[in-house]
Amino acid sequence: MAAPPLSSRSWTIYGRSDITDHYEILDRIGSGAYSDVYRGRRHSDGLIVALKEIHDYQSAFREIEALQILIHAPNVVDLIDYFWQEDDDAVLVLEYLRADLAAVIRDGKKAGGLLVGEVKQWMVQILAGVDACHRNLVVHRDLKPSNLLISADGVLKLADFGQARILQGTKFMNEADNFALSEHVSEDKEASVVELSNPSQGGAMSINELEYLDEVQDVKAKYSDEMDKETNTQDGDASCLATCSTDDIEDDPYKSPYPYELPEGVEEGESGTMTSCVGTRWFRAPELLYGSTNYGHEADLWSLGCIFAELLSLEPLFPGTSDIDQIGRIIGVMGDFNEETSPGCSKLPDYGKIFFNKVESPIGLESCLQGRSASEVVLLKKLIHYDPARRAPAAELLGDAYFKEEPAPLPLNELKVPESRDGQDEKSSGEWGGYRDIRSDSDSDDFGGVNVTDTGKGFCIRFS
Structure with missing residues (x-):
């Protein structure tokens, strides 16, 4: 077995015989705050895999649960195996995908742009993956180019489900879903198994469904207190305040000494409430x-x-340098965020804490897509809408006229697939490379006047 690289931030995986008995660890390909990802080779057949060692119990539980639900779903990364035992980090064995959409964008800049057919093919695959998630009641909560991985033959798959949530229950699959596991589960529940397979390799392994459910429930119960204390993505917290993402909290000059309150009538930790501190800022609704x-x-x-x-x-x-700057950039393009443009927004926990002067002439989405076709702008407007209820679902967009008009989506074998992921190195802040969640030293740097007012329960900030 090769010795762990001296530069590794975490190399506990090298000393775990439960993993090394089955997989050879080749090298580390990504690192983040809560996980390290390695490239490995399965001893039994030489299959190259990604080994994701997750250092946060809550993230590990969420990713395993979501990927179990999405077994065999189109355009979602395959979970081949996982290892999780007491006093050890969870290690997920995932199919290895060499590139990501961030690298496609990087290479597209160098080449002077992407062909319309390329954009359409990537979008069709993203939509298929998102549709599979949503029909199975999985909300990914961290969609961005670096979490959209791509195989050597151009197949794009959604990955990194560490922030995902299941909207109803903890079942493997919604009964009405097209990817029901009934065909893989025997009638004898005590002996029922779920197959985890890599379709491209034809290999499969079996795990006991009831054992899996018992295991994740035990883990959830055992570590629930630690999760609430240690993770920065606790569910039930009303807000991380619109002035600061989880990365901004330490530096925010306006953070309040007052506790932030949940909406009236909602108990902390009540089923159905979720944290707002999820997703990379640039892609956050x-x-x-x-x-x-x-x-x-x-x-x-x-x-x-x-x-x-x-x-x-x-x-x-919307490349915001802080959460306040992010809101300001969105408003500058879209116009005022209010009850007229987004019904019910005044009830949001932080709506009364931050105010911007009225935007008389927002530049509009068209100005962000200069030189693009009207149909592309129309499709974008179906997604970038203040009112969440008016955003078109992925299933609807898959049938949109945009994808049927010429030029057609390119065949997979004509796509230009990068050789590696974007930012795949020791300094990458993302688990698999990708964008850094940039922040400024002060959220107010990009604004003129700032007026902070104590409201008794918190504070409000007005920008001019």
Whole structure:
């Protein structure tokens, strides 16, 4: 067995015989705050895999649960195996995908742009993956180009489900879903198994379904207290305040000494409430920036719109340097965020804490897509909408006229697949490379006057 690299931030995986008995660890390919990802080779057949060692119990539980639900779903990364035992980090064995959409965008800049057919093919695959998630009641909550991985033959798959949530229950699969596991589960429940397979290799392994459910429930119960204390993505917290993402909290000059309150009538930790501190800032829906804890798949659809815009322009749509700057950039393009444009927004936890002067002439989404076709702008507007209820679901967009008009989506074998992921190195801040969640030293740097007012229960900030 090769010795762990001296530069590794975490090399506990090298000393775990339960893993090394089955997999050879080749090298580390990504590192983040809560996980390290390695490239490995399965001893039994030489299959190259990704080994994701997750250092946060909550993230591990969520990723395993979501990927179990999405077994065999189209355009979702395959979970081949996982290892999780007491006093050890969870290690997920995932199919290895060499590139990501961030690298496609990077290479597109160098080449002077992406072909319309390329953009359409990437979007069709993203939509298929997002649709599979949403029909199975999974909200990804962190869609961005670096979490959209690509195989050597051009197949794109959604990955990194560490922030995902299941909207109803903890079942493997919604009974009405097209990917029901009934065909893989025997009638004898005590002996029932779920197959985890890599379709491209034809290999499969079996795990006991009831053992899996018992295991994750035990883990959830045992570590629930630690999760609430240690993780920065606790569910039930009303908000991380629109002035600061989880990365901004330490530096925020306006953080309040007052506790932030949940919406009236909602108990902390009550089923159905979720944290607003999820997703990379540039792709975060405005309702999350204002502290919403009552949201669903619509948050993913906003992120999907930001990804589509970046494929078209090769630049981020809203590259905010802080959460306040993020809101300001969105308002500068979209106009005022109020009850007229987003019914019910005044009830968001942080809506009364941050105010911007009225935007008389927002520049509009068209200005962000100069030189693009009217049909591309129309499709973007179906996703980038203040009102979550008016964002078009992925299933509907798959049948959109945009994908049927010429030029058609390119065949997979004509796509230009990068050789590696974007930012795949020791300094990458993302688990698999990708964007850094940039922040400024002060959220107010990009604004003129700032007026902070104590409201008794918190504070409000007005920008001019």
